[in-house]
Amino acid sequence: MLTQTATRDGSFKQPTIQPRRAPHAGNAVQAGTIELMGACMSFPANAEIYGENEPADYLYKVISGTVRTYKVLVDGRRQIGAFHLPGDVFGLETGDEHALSAEAITDCKITVIKRSALMALAARDNEVAREMWALTARELQRVQEHSLVLIKSAEERVAGFLLEMAERVPAGGAVELPMSRQDIADYLGLTIETVSRTLKLLEDAAAIEVAKRRRILLRNRSALRRLNS
Amino acid sequence: MLTQTATRDGSFKQPTIQPRRAPHAGNAVQAGTIELMGACMSFPANAEIYGENEPADYLYKVISGTVRTYKVLVDGRRQIGAFHLPGDVFGLETGDEHALSAEAITDCKITVIKRSALMALAARDNEVAREMWALTARELQRVQEHSLVLIKSAEERVAGFLLEMAERVPAGGAVELPMSRQDIADYLGLTIETVSRTLKLLEDAAAIEVAKRRRILLRNRSALRRLNS
């Protein structure tokens, strides 16, 4: 899992071990223990972090950059399960193997902690155990929420996605998307063409403005919320 | 949550408290603690067990019957998140409120345990804490698996559903479905018409046989598995 394999586009880059960093100003969860125990690693964009069915020996926390976790069917269809932003913990499993694969979307710094060490700690300190459980439960809730996309239209899916990203990256009226249209499509169960067209629809409806391709301004959040159904 | 409210079809039935039952031969998880501590209750078919956003003061284990958990959008679209069969635990949350609603599909006997009691126990006994975490993680994995339906065709969804049910209700070559076509449709993100037509398709392909409406015989599992993609 920590040894690097070939990436999606065929490139082959080695992650570099970094000296421990001071705790940063992440936006998400306060999983303090993980940050303290882990070693910080760097992954270049598109590097594989771990693969589905590999032994889940480590737990990960994003320091900087963005990570996608996903599954692929035999014929190549890909479903992205989550985007992980700075502060997010991922790779949490109780089984021996990872249920999804993980890749860096952008260059990433990630704190890595050995599962066995954390489990040993959790066995003694039930505050740690509780924290692990809380992280898992929060992730469960997120996935349950996401599974509503099944019954939503393309417009509702895209509107919901923008709102989700907007509140995870609190940056005023604009959302800076770290991921490609293909990633968005695979997260929402759409094609890139439909994502593109839907963004234009929302723009024509004055709900958003596509400033740069990866930079979206939310002009009318209540309209988006209405669409989010 | 334990007080009964009107059900979907307008009927209004009161669950009856039952004397404690001896542990039964459930098929799923061995969450022993729950069974020991809980009181057994009966719910008639279509009774609400709890609603979304109600305080999550209790945890539930199915003794007999089948339960659905679901979310509904404002306009009435419904997404079923899971079917819970005998032995399954549901209503597990770390937050204060339930993320989904729960209803009995058939008449049910369900063991109910007070969250506060379980939490107190978990704080002392980290074997219990571990068990709670394991249940949550298993549920997370199930939902992640289910979210692949997003990228599957109707045929793949229905084939996958039948295989899933078949291995959860180990009853030889046949699957006895406790839920309606509408429930199946809302679980798979399809319409009842598409579910019905797809079953016929699978029957014409000699993969299954629809013996009675609710009784499906799996004639060719490998064909189904191939379809499951």
Add this chain to the structure above:
DNA sequence: CGACCATTTGATATGGATCAAGCGATGTGG
């Protein structure tokens, strides 16, 4: 038996996929 409700079956409509160019950034080598 008769009414009702769940399910199936049929006809048609449509949202999003697919196929196929265009286009505009970004980077490369001359």
Add this chain to the structure above:
DNA sequence: CCACATCGCTTGATCCATATCAAATGGTCG
């Protein structure tokens, strides 16, 4: 600094899987 290739994205035309609308059927229960 500019042709030129590349890549990610957009735009357009057409197709198709599934939804929708509408009956027909059949099983269940009073």
